[in-house]
Amino acid sequence: MLVLSRKAGETIWIGEEVEIVISEVKGDQVKIGIRAPRNIDIIRGELRGDVSTSNIEAVIQNLDILISEK
Template sequence: MLVLSRKVGDTIWIGEDIEIVISEVKGEQVKVAINAPRSIDIIRGELRQDVSASNTEAVITNLDLFKNKF
């Protein structure tokens, strides 16, 4: 993991296509802007965890239904 200190207006590039801009720092909150091709999915970490947990729960439920049928 790379950890960087940045100021408002500073940028970080990932590869040739993804630019991250520090747009605002207010107390403990940092706002970032991400410029990336539309083909790149961008999702907040907490949403990804929620989706993963929901998917796991759905699989377990489906397995339980399948076991009860046979």
């Protein structure tokens, strides 16, 4: 893991297409902006596990439906 220190107004680039902008630092909260092409999915870390679980549950339900129809 790369750990960087940044101040408000400073940026971080990921590759040639993704720019992370530190917009505000207030106490223990940091507000960031992300400039990226629309084809790149951006999701908060705490939601990523929830989305994966929901996707797995949807696949299992579809498999159950297909199996019960045979």
